Amino acid sequence: MTKVLLEIQNIVKEFPGVRALDNVNIKVREKTIHALVGENGAGKSTLMKVLSGVHPHGTYEGKIIWDGGECRFRDIRESEKKGIVIIHQELALIPQLSIMENLFLGNEQQKKGVIDWEKCRFEAIRLMELVGLKEKPETLINQIGVGKQQLVEIAKALAKKVRLLILDEPTAALNEEESERLLNLILRLRDDHGMTGIIISHKLAEVTKVADDITVLRDGSTVETLFAASDLITEERIIQGMVGRELTNLYPSRDSEIGEVRFEIRDWVVYSEEYKDKIMIDHINMKIKRGEVVGIAGLMGAGRTEFAMSVFGRSFGSRVQGIVVKDGTEINVSTVSSAIENGIAYLTEDRKALGLLLQESIKGNISLPSLHKLARKGVVNQNEEIKVAEEYIERLGIKAPGIFQTTNNLSGGNQQKVLLARWIYADPDLLILDEPTRGIDVGAKYEIYHIINELAAQGKCILVISSELPEVLGTSDRIYVMNEGRIAGEFTREEATQEKIMKSILQSNRRN
Template sequence: MTDSILHMRGITKTFPGVRALQEVNLSVRRGEIHAICGENGAGKSTLMKVLSGVYPHGSYEGEIEFDGELCRFGGIKDSEDAGIVIIHQELALCPQLSIAENIFLGNEQAERGLIDWNRTNHQAALLLRRVGLAESPVTQIADIGVGKQQLVEIAKALSKKVKLLILDEPTAALNDQDSAHLLDLLRGLRDEGITCVIISHKLNEIIDISDSITILRDGRTIETLEMAGGQVTEDRIISGMVGRDLDNRFPPHEPRIGEEVLRIEDWTVHSPSQPERRVVSGANLTLRRGEIVGLAGLMGAGRTELAMSVFGRTYGVGISGRIYKDGRQVEIRNVQDAIRLGIAYATEDRKRYGLNLIEDIKRNISAVGLGTRLSRRGWVNENEEYRVAEGFRRSMNIKAPGVQSIVGKLSGGNQQKVVLSKWIYADPDVLILDEPTRGIDVGAKYEIYTIINQLADEGKAVLVISSELPELLGLCDRIYTLSQGRVTGELPRGEATQERLMYHMTSGQE
């Protein structure tokens, strides 16, 4: 593992009003796992899109040398022909097609214009076995989970005779078990001589799996760290990413907790696809003004389902139970009722449900207020809309040239700030945040935590759903645990530990 398979020299990429990359250099050794770390907006994904031909030669400055040859990729097909395959954070699979059809989409096993389905399914089965997936090749993508879909993407890459595999946030949406399986698979590919480049904000995984790490900051190469010897720590990586030591991952906060603002009693929700199955069963919880409350649970525990069912019954059937707002029982039949009563919900899937990615920042932030606060007799006050959006852009530190910037082109952390801005503008009493820091870096997380603390200081009740127990422990005043749809524990900050939370999350009760 001494020679290099990839050299990127002096890569500079500019978008209108933004220089995303400036004189970036990257060298990757043959047969290693090389991680790229940096804050949101540091240029990680942009650099990989340059490498994979998403941004073709001529749209950037600098040169790429791969496997000993100078490359000028005109598109993704050119880079794949050379042996470079990228798996994006948003998986590019067709849900209605089978696993085998997805693996060979664009690379069909055909002869004389006709697809050989026996050969297609046989080759797919061999690739699935190689990545450790026991599914039948004829299974539809829509019928398997996200973790298995990641493995299908890797099988698809292996079908293209990959030499360099690029993975952008491969474990961001996976549970711990699926993440561990994926990392083991990458180790196996490394042993086979396949080089991997991985982008991830999960620094513990990066330290566990990487042979070397390149850190980007503000579109520039900062340094490359060698992992041999085990001397590189998370704090060391964070220092390179943010340009300073981050002594505390969570901003200091002194809670000022007031009276009860929301109470949920005996809340039961049934699955819309299996009405006989309870997804949430007899849940009880309370939120008070100025309080940050956590909701912890393993994958499938019912956390998101509980939140969505409370927020205007956007999930579930056969919903029963009672909701009290400011001590008075209320009926929430739809999203409009929830918003009118001062309840907001920021979804865990910001790109699918939280934002309009083809619209600008201004229109996304104003979306909740268009029918009420920003319009009169059906006409939108565009000056006020601009003023509101610009105010949030500045106060939330949304990194964009202006509020006309398209949201789909922002980094994950800045997109999350737009989601929060939209719901803060609705001026809710209760704000439910579902995985508010998923897929964003430690610096952006700190900013999000600061915003959450400010909301609590303004007297709002904040419910935070998170898969990261350290996040809940560092942020919340009180934490509920959920297991198999039931609330199994309620711990104040002073009594909560990862061990006690996990005990309750696995159905234990004290």
């Protein structure tokens, strides 16, 4: 029997008005990968913050038993001394420092109080080789992609002599190739170096690939633990545990009633903000019909987000050329305010950095771009604003104690619903959804797909950008494929397959 390295006993954690964790019990076996799954708001990230000392001893009830003895961590530094290292979804690297400097930040290699740079470089090369990074140690973090930054975080954990590595949504911002590399690295660290891991992920295919044991949390409580060696583990089985019901179809069906062309983007060209002569978006032409869900597929770096942001008030790029036509008439989209006035809304892929005001309430976030609808003579009607927020909390199923809850304290899925509520209340004619289900669980995804269907049924034009091909195929009436800033193909729902989409990208590469 494999030794139990970590035991979490009867953990209870409360916030004002919310019991986030309710008698959670988990055993993590040494030299195994233990997956933690559950809907948004199930308590996964909160539990890991308790374990790592972010929520210190005394702010929760229950016990943490580590290697046979009880631990009472007062901060994250104490948990790291025991070899417990957490890598959050939002990476904690300093872009302006080098890989080497980031690796030993807070863990400096010293001789008599002076940093030993020679030792730093030697150790950095060793750690980088271990995780498969081929860059020079002096390379700045802002010169490498997110996938490699994730590897730097793991190397940084290894520098701290990690025994238990906690990864919170490690592949959320990675493409398929980068995700596969990262998962293989985690397995290699387990098999070759005896590392124990806890992985939190909404990508159930990844969970079934790497996990030895899987614990399901629901509403802050432990539902069950499944063991790969003895249980029949399928994605359907995990989903049933997570949501308490079977989701027979991940993409709800919709009877499309598609009308005439409502929006047209003609000959759209966008140049880079950094390199003024570099074309990022190259003569794109696109049509979106009333009541139609149009998907945009493509690999990382294809230009999908850049295209969407440039259309939404030129939020990206320089020297933007081309026109946007609505109902046969050219409209002004040169600023964000003019784009909103002309019925265009954009839900960003980065809800925390670019979407929400995290220290603001749910109420304030929902009403933000539509205060003019609530104002008379420049004064906002507070009662009406409260009424609107309460209506959208109920309509979208936002789990929160009330409309005055700070958005930062919501789970990822509920934050995404707040962002959706904002733009639905703004009542746009074209809603651009950029990675609308990134980092949220299958139950919340299903609810968002229902919302997309409802909006399309109302005659709205919906543009969905997603890195997950099954999602594009499952939600769209028609699909544009982008590659290197150009349209590489176009398919109806009936024509489209993953193979055809990938083939159009590869053929586009050959033409380029």
